[in-house]
Amino acid sequence: MGSSLGASRRLGAGLAAVALVMAACSGGAATAQPATAAPTIAPAATSAASTAAPSANLGVDDGTTVTMWTRSVTAVQTQALVDAYNASHKNKVQLTVVPFADYLQKVGAAAGGNQLPDLLGGNVIDAPNYASRGLWQDLTSRIASLPFAASLAPSHIQAATYNGKVYAVPHVMDVSALYYNTVLFQKAGLDPANPPKTLADLKAAADKIKALGADYGGMYFPGNCAGCMVFTVFPSVWGAGGKVLNTDGTVSTSDSTESVTVLDFYNKLFTSGSMMASSKNENGTTQNNAFATGKVGFALLGSKALGTIKETADLKMGVAPIPSSNGGVSTFVGGDVMGVSSSSTHADAAWNFLAWSMTDQVQLDIFAKALFIPVRTDLAENQYAKNDARLVTFNKLVAQGQTPYSKNFFQCFNDANGPYLSMMRAAFFGTDAAAAVQTGNPKITTCLAGS
Amino acid sequence: MTLSDLPSSTGRPARRWRDRPGIIGWLYAAPTAAVVVLLFVLPVALAVWMSLNKWPLIGGPHTLNFPDNYAHIPSDELFLQGIGFTVTYTVLIVFLLVIVAMVLALIVEQPRRGVGILRTAYFVPAVVGLTSSALLFYGLYSASIGPINPLLQALGIIKEPVDWLGTPTNALISTLILMTWRFAGFYMLILLTGLQAIPRDIYEAARIDGGGPFQIFRYVTLPLLRPSLALCFVMIVTGGLLAFEQFYVLTSGGPDNSTVTMVMAMFRQAFSLFDLGRASAIAVVMLIALVAVNALQLSVLRRQDP
Numbered sequence: 001m002g003s004s005l006g007a008s009r010r011l012g013a014g015l016a017a018v019a020l021v022m023a024a025c026s027g028g029a030a031t032a033q034p035a036t037a038a039p040t041i042a043p044a045a046t047s048a049a050s051t052a053a054p055s056a057n058l059g060v061d062d063g064t065t066v067t068m069w070t071r072s073v074t075a076v077q078t079q080a081l082v083d084a085y086n087a088s089h090k091n092k093v094q095l096t097v098v099p100f101a102d103y104l105q106k107v108g109a110a111a112g113g114n115q116l117p118d119l120l121g122g123n124v125i126d127a128p129n130y131a132s133r134g135l136w137q138d139l140t141s142r143i144a145s146l147p148f149a150a151s152l153a154p155s156h157i158q159a160a161t162y163n164g165k166v167y168a169v170p171h172v173m174d175v176s177a178l179y180y181n182t183v184l185f186q187k188a189g190l191d192p193a194n195p196p197k198t199l200a201d202l203k204a205a206a207d208k209i210k211a212l213g214a215d216y217g218g219m220y221f222p223g224n225c226a227g228c229m230v231f232t233v234f235p236s237v238w239g240a241g242g243k244v245l246n247t248d249g250t251v252s253t254s255d256s257t258e259s260v261t262v263l264d265f266y267n268k269l270f271t272s273g274s275m276m277a278s279s280k281n282e283n284g285t286t287q288n289n290a291f292a293t294g295k296v297g298f299a300l301l302g303s304k305a306l307g308t309i310k311e312t313a314d315l316k317m318g319v320a321p322i323p324s325s326n327g328g329v330s331t332f333v334g335g336d337v338m339g340v341s342s343s344s345t346h347a348d349a350a351w352n353f354l355a356w357s358m359t360d361q362v363q364l365d366i367f368a369k370a371l372f373i374p375v376r377t378d379l380a381e382n383q384y385a386k387n388d389a390r391l392v393t394f395n396k397l398v399a400q401g402q403t404p405y406s407k408n409f410f411q412c413f414n415d416a417n418g419p420y421l422s423m424m425r426a427a428f429f430g431t432d433a434a435a436a437v438q439t440g441n442p443k444i445t446t447c448l449a450g451s
Numbered sequence: 452m453t454l455s456d457l458p459s460s461t462g463r464p465a466r467r468w469r470d471r472p473g474i475i476g477w478l479y480a481a482p483t484a485a486v487v488v489l490l491f492v493l494p495v496a497l498a499v500w501m502s503l504n505k506w507p508l509i510g511g512p513h514t515l516n517f518p519d520n521y522a523h524i525p526s527d528e529l530f531l532q533g534i535g536f537t538v539t540y541t542v543l544i545v546f547l548l549v550i551v552a553m554v555l556a557l558i559v560e561q562p563r564r565g566v567g568i569l570r571t572a573y574f575v576p577a578v579v580g581l582t583s584s585a586l587l588f589y590g591l592y593s594a595s596i597g598p599i600n601p602l603l604q605a606l607g608i609i610k611e612p613v614d615w616l617g618t619p620t621n622a623l624i625s626t627l628i629l630m631t632w633r634f635a636g637f638y639m640l641i642l643l644t645g646l647q648a649i650p651r652d653i654y655e656a657a658r659i660d661g662g663g664p665f666q667i668f669r670y671v672t673l674p675l676l677r678p679s680l681a682l683c684f685v686m687i688v689t690g691g692l693l694a695f696e697q698f699y700v701l702t703s704g705g706p707d708n709s710t711v712t713m714v715m716a717m718f719r720q721a722f723s724l725f726d727l728g729r730a731s732a733i734a735v736v737m738l739i740a741l742v743a744v745n746a747l748q749l750s751v752l753r754r755q756d757p
Contacts, residue, residue, distance in 0.1 A: 101703065104722070104723060105718070105722035105723060108508050108509070108721075108722040108723070108725055109722055111508065111509045112508045112509060112727070133509045133510060133725070134509065134510060135509070224705060224706065278594055278595075280617065280706075281594070281614065281616065281617040281706065283703065283705075286593070286595050286596070289595050290595070410723070411723050411724055415719070415723050416703045416704060416705065417529060417703075417704045417708055417711055417715070417716075417719055417723075418723075422707060422708060425706075425707055426707075450724060
């Protein structure tokens with residue numbers, strides 16, 4: 001069960017955990033260490049003036065210290081941006097990385113006490129919630145002044161738009177995809193250049209990899225992580241032409257035929273043993289670990305994982321669109337947006353960081369070079385993407401994907417105690433996926449209707 | 452002669468204000484009373500007021516909506532589920548902590564070589580913050596990086612790895628282990644103080660009368676330890692009914708919401724669903740229940756022997 005790490009490595013990790021926790025304060029957010037070293041880049045331009053029109057609003061760089069919160073899942077990218085910005089600007093950004101599972105609660109508590117940071121990041125699916133509650137300042141005119149405004153990721157801009165005003169900009173892009181280990185593909189007699197396109201193909205391939213031996217797993221899935229499930233299961237529904245929400249995000253349509261088909265597929269994948277048993281309790285914090293060992297055939301991860309998981313002799317990563325029942329393609333255009341808090345008194349300095357973060361050099365040298373997707377569609381065809389077919393796949397997916405829109409999305413879908421996770425776990429790991437959906441879907445709709 | 456010696460209109464000497472009985476006592480108590488009013492009475496009053504209003508976490512307006520917030524409680528499935536689990540957890544932790552703490556206190560009661568080290572070792576976990584403790588145990592129990600399973604397998608105690616947090620029963624037991632590790636030493640200290648306050652000659656007398664160790668414990672030690680036990684019970688029951696951090700960090704209320712406590716449900720209402728009015732209503736109901744439970748406890752534990 002679970003990844004098979006060496007005993008000494010576990011003991012060392014356990015002792016390190018003890019030392020870390022004994023030195024930590026209780027409560028509050030901790031600054032997390034990035035999973036990998038931040039990419040090395042040349043110092044960025046001291047301002048974005050060289051790439052901006054004269055009328056662009058770039059804020060001020062006058063030595064102000066601005067505070068920033070970001071979710072732990074974007075720690076690597078955000079830290080890289082902050083390090084580069086601080087090295088090349090008079091302003092300094094103080095970054096706090098918050099565990100993603102607690103982010104909304106921490107934001108809510110801080111907002112109630114008027115203690116939000118200057119720069120507030122957030123899951124793109126939370127953007128309608130934040131914008132409607134007035135957590136961010138209106139950035140419409142600032143964004144419109146940028147020469148590349150029209151090429152900012154449309155789904156992120158739309159998610160951050162409320163009553164015709166835009167309250168945040170894209171910060172980190174993350175699209176979901178099917179990752180597969182080409183080394184295991186070859187061992188199992190599968191063609192790495194021909195990954196599964198339908199759910200039936202996926203099960204057949206997972207079964208073959210599982211059959212390699214007791215140490216191997218067909219698929220590792222974060223079965224106790226609601227946000228992960230939303231991110232990787234929705235595309236299979238969308239790819240088959242289905243919907244998960246109505247237009248204004250107040251009714252859940254997880255009881256559609258397309259959706260039940262997908263959940264039934266995962267139920268059978270788990271029951272047959274091709275989905276590893278330890279998937280049931282994976283809450284997302286260690287979901288990359290199993291795939292990183294090179295013993296698992298498939299994982300459903302975000303595009304960020306390409307730059308985060310290290311390839312080894314046992315693991316060479318291929319990526320493909322997430323399969324659907326009929327071979328149709330879609331993705332969840334996720335990631336984070338970032339805005340200036342409504343309570344911030346350093347809006348101009350905060351905007352200086354945001355405007356700089358979206359310029360050509362930063363997007364190419366920090367994101368594209370490190371195999372992350374730029375937040376601008378006009379930079380999709382960059383020299384780094386062209387050298388790696390996997391990035392071409394991600395960039396194509398951005399145009400084919402969706403971002404669900406609902407004011408109460410997190411509370412009803414992502415929340416660990418919300419109705420969606422209960423329904424999904426009953427569907428995945430119970431005896432009857434369709435019955436689980438019949439029972440659970442109305443509770444999601446009731447939740448979505450909340451104020 | 453002083454002013455106080457002068458006759459008053461009643462014929463008795465007039466008394467200075469500072470000679471009135473009770474005034475000095477009130478003055479000494481005033482600072483503490485001020486703190487209690489500021490940090491307890493006012494917040495409770497505010498919580499009660501919030502529970503009578505529609506009170507979103509962010510923005511407004513705040514409008515009276517009584518009894519809506521209270522009427523919503525019976526339909527809050529998560530909270531209702533949390534009541535049953537919290538009571539079950541509280542009963543278990545009370546017995547576990549009192550028994551373990553009593554055993555530890557009896558072990559370290561007698562002065563002998565090494566007892567100082569033992570007392571320190573048992574008490575040290577109490578200085579680790581509860582959230583830090585829960586994070587520590589989360590790592591220890593982890594299927595992928597935790598050392599407990601490999602250690603138990605290497606010692607031959609288990610054959611297959613244990614899924615410490617993967618089933619409702621295991622998640623509850625794992626949390627009970629965490630809380631026992633964290634608090635047993637603290638309650639050991641309270642009981643130890645009580646044990647050391649029992650006069651030695653009472654034990655001498657009991658032994659002379661032919662009492663065995665168990666009889667002495669049951670008929671001498673336990674009755675005389677009643678005040679310390681009462682304190683332990685009140686603190687453990689209150690802590691149990693208000694359990695939050697250990698489950699929030701260790702299990703996130705899972706698996707499948709099986710370890711959601713009342714306070715977790717209240718926290719979700721406030722900071723995920725952004726509704727302080729409903730969360731305050733839950734808090735007021737819990738306060739009333741806690742006062743009732745503790746009053747009952749104290750009346751039972753403090754009854755005088757005939």
